[in-house]
Amino acid sequence: MNSVLRTIVFVFIFLFGSTARSWAQITVPADTLQADTVNIWDFGGVGTLNFSQVSLSNWAAGGQNALSVLGIANLYANYKQGKNTWNNALDITYGTVKLQNQQVRKSDDKMELNLKYGHNASERWYYTVQMNLKTQLTPTSTVTRDTLISDFLSPAFVLASLGMDYKPNDKLSVFISPVTGKFTFVKSQVLADKGAFGVQGARQDMLGDPVPGTGKHLRKEFGGYVNVRYKEEIVQNVTLQSKLDLFTNYLNDLKNVDVNWENMVNFKVNKFIAASLFVHLIYDDDVNVAVDRNKDGQADGSGPRLQLKETLGIGLSYKFE
Numbered sequence: 574m575n576s577v578l579r580t581i582v583f584v585f586i587f588l589f590g591s592t593a594r595s596w597a598q599i600t601v602p603a604d605t606l607q608a609d610t611v612n613i614w615d616f617g618g619v620g621t622l623n624f625s626q627v628s629l630s631n632w633a634a635g636g637q638n639a640l641s642v643l644g645i646a647n648l649y650a651n652y653k654q655g656k657n658t659w660n661n662a663l664d665i666t667y668g669t670v671k672l673q674n675q676q677v678r679k680s681d682d683k684m685e686l687n688l689k690y691g692h693n694a695s696e697r698w699y700y701t702v703q704m705n706l707k708t709q710l711t712p713t714s715t716v717t718r719d720t721l722i723s724d725f726l727s728p729a730f731v732l733a734s735l736g737m738d739y740k741p742n743d744k745l746s747v748f749i750s751p752v753t754g755k756f757t758f759v760k761s762q763v764l765a766d767k768g769a770f771g772v773q774g775a776r777q778d779m780l781g782d783p784v785p786g787t788g789k790h791l792r793k794e795f796g797g798y799v800n801v802r803y804k805e806e807i808v809q810n811v812t813l814q815s816k817l818d819l820f821t822n823y824l825n826d827l828k829n830v831d832v833n834w835e836n837m838v839n840f841k842v843n844k845f846i847a848a849s850l851f852v853h854l855i856y857d858d859d860v861n862v863a864v865d866r867n868k869d870g871q872a873d874g875s876g877p878r879l880q881l882k883e884t885l886g887i888g889l890s891y892k893f894e
Contacts, residue, residue, distance in 0.1 A: 617894040618648035621847060623668075623886030641680060643668035643886050645849070656693035662686070667710060668884075678716075681884065682709040689748075691738050701738040701748060703800070706731050726760040728770040732820070734798050746802045753798035755820055755831075757859075758791055765790050771859030792859070796822040810841040829858040839890075847890035855880040 623643040629636050645666050652659040668681035686706045691699035708729040713722045736750030759765045759772050765788035768774025772792045775783035801817040818833040833855050840848040856879050863872035 613652055613654050615651045615653075616649070617892070618646065619890060619892045620647075621645040621849060621886075621888060621890040623849070623888035625886065637673040639670065639672050641668065641670040643681060643884065643888075658689075658691040658693075658699065660687075660689045660691075665710070679711065679713060681882075682711055682713065684708055684710055689738070694737070697739055697741050699738040699740065701734075701736055701750075703734045703736075703748060703750070704732070705734075705800075721761065721763055723764070723769075724761050726758060727764050729758040729760070731756040731758065732798060732818075734800075736798070744803060744805045746800075748798075748800040748802075750798040750800075753796055753820065755794040755796065755798075755822070756791060757794075759788075760790065762786060762788065762790075764788075771857070794820075794822045795824055796820055812839045812841075813837070814839070826858075830856075831858070832856040841890075842887075845889055845891065846887070848887040849885070851882075851884040853880075853882040 621644070623645070625639070625641040625643075627636065627639040629638055643666070646664070648663045650661045662685075664683070664685045666681050666683040668679070669677050670680045671677045684707070687703070688705075689701060689703040691701045694700050706729060708726050709723060710725055712724040714720060715722060732753060732755050734748070734750035734753040736748060736752065739745075739747040739749070757771055759770055762785075764770070765772055766775035766783055766785055768788065770792075773789040775785065775788040778784055797820070799817075799819040801815075803815045804812065806812045814837040816833075816835045818831075820831040821827055821829065834853070836852045838850040840850075842848065856877070858877045860877060861875040862878040862880065864874045864876055864878065865872050866874050
């Protein structure tokens with residue numbers, strides 16, 4: 574556990590230390606200091622609250638009353654001066670659903686923090702160091718609520734990368750890193766003992782039974798990483814945001830590429846009302862998913878699978894700068 578915390582602290586110190594050293598090298602003439610520092614920082618974000626409701630009364634075709642709420646927050650704080658840039662982004666998604674005669678259940682839960690420092694190397698290229706953290710906010714359990722599936726920092730995926738960032742315009746960014754450390758952290762000992770999310774599970778005793786408390790909390794990988802970000806208003810009041818992450822482990826089978834692809838289409842109705850379509854695809858060869866091979870409704874195995882999530886909502890949206 575302590576080694577995990579030391580690793581995360583080291584990454585943060587390295588990122589902020591690199592940025593601080595670069596800032597220390599910036600000299601600004603006294604007579605232009607006030608003018609140049611006006612727009613150094615750019616803060617903003619978008620908050621969206623989507624609702625969905627179904628109400629039935631004497632409905633012959635059957636069905637259930639349902640109410641769902643989905644909140645999305647995308648915040649950013651960007652710094653730029655001279656040849657130095659520092660981009661920070663925090664994305665949070667959380668949703669709940671209430672079906673008739675059932676308890677409220679979680680429908681979505683994601684938190685992602687991205688820190689990226691760049692130093693201009695040429696017109697379109699930047700020397701870049703980046704740190705990315707992905708986790709969730711609250712526990713997720715089975716329908717019967719007796720088995721834990723995931724939790725805050727269980728898992729937490731951390732990527733620490735050094736490379737080059739290609740920015741031909743404000744719409745596209747392609748970050749290429751041949752030197753990337755990927756850390757999968759599972760805080761929950763229960764999940765660690767199960768070997769969830771690719772960490773090493775609990776060792777077995779002489780009878781073949783797992784020994785509680787012996788599962789590893791951390792999985793370390795070293796490899797190459799590519800991150801592509803694209804944002805454009807494809808037609809009036811319709812904006813596409815796409816993010817593709819590719820990672821391959823040098824220390825394992827190079828042909829196994831971890832894929833994380835997120836696509837968001839935002840439809841702006843007016844200043845306060847908007848709709849959004851979110852499609853998320855994941856493939857990770859180290860993460861096993863329960864599989865029903867004989868189609869009897871019961872999971873009888875597990876293995877890596879393409880994971881797909883789609884969310885469509887309409888609701889209140891507010892953009893602030």
